[in-house]
Amino acid sequence: MLKLPGSVLLGDAARLWTQLEASLQAEAAQVRSAAGSRLRLQAGGLSEFDSSALTLLLQAARLCHREGLTLEVHEPPAKLRELARVYGVAELLWPEAVQSQAA
Template identity: 50%
Template structure:
């Protein structure tokens, strides 16, 4: 399991992405073609972030998807989920968001 840092803001996301991208590649190589091909990303320590955090998460999601992997974002802070909801991205990261009225409105 990979872990996000406590802070993800516009000024540090490029550096964090460079590290995370390398870690994701290493994780994919290590796990290889195992069943369930998913990478877990622990967000429990994330407590200082802005919308740049969503950009980083979208990049990670895209990278995983392009390689046939699923990204599981674990224990996100409520404010991160709310930020994703405001941008219409919540259902991309959390399957349970597809059942919420806001996600249904966006799909219509």
């Protein structure tokens, strides 16, 4: 399982995406070779972030979609989930959570 760093801020976002993109592509190849359909990304260590963290996650989800996989973000901080809700992208990152809240 890939892990987000502890800090994702705007000033570091481009560099972080370059690193994450390469890791995601390698992980996607491994997941597909094992006949998997979900790429897991651990966000539990994320303690300092701004909206650029959402941008990274959305880019990761797009990359996974292009690879025929679904991105699963594990243990996202509550504040990150709230930020995603405020920006209107929570259903793109956690569709199952949004559906269970609606029920």
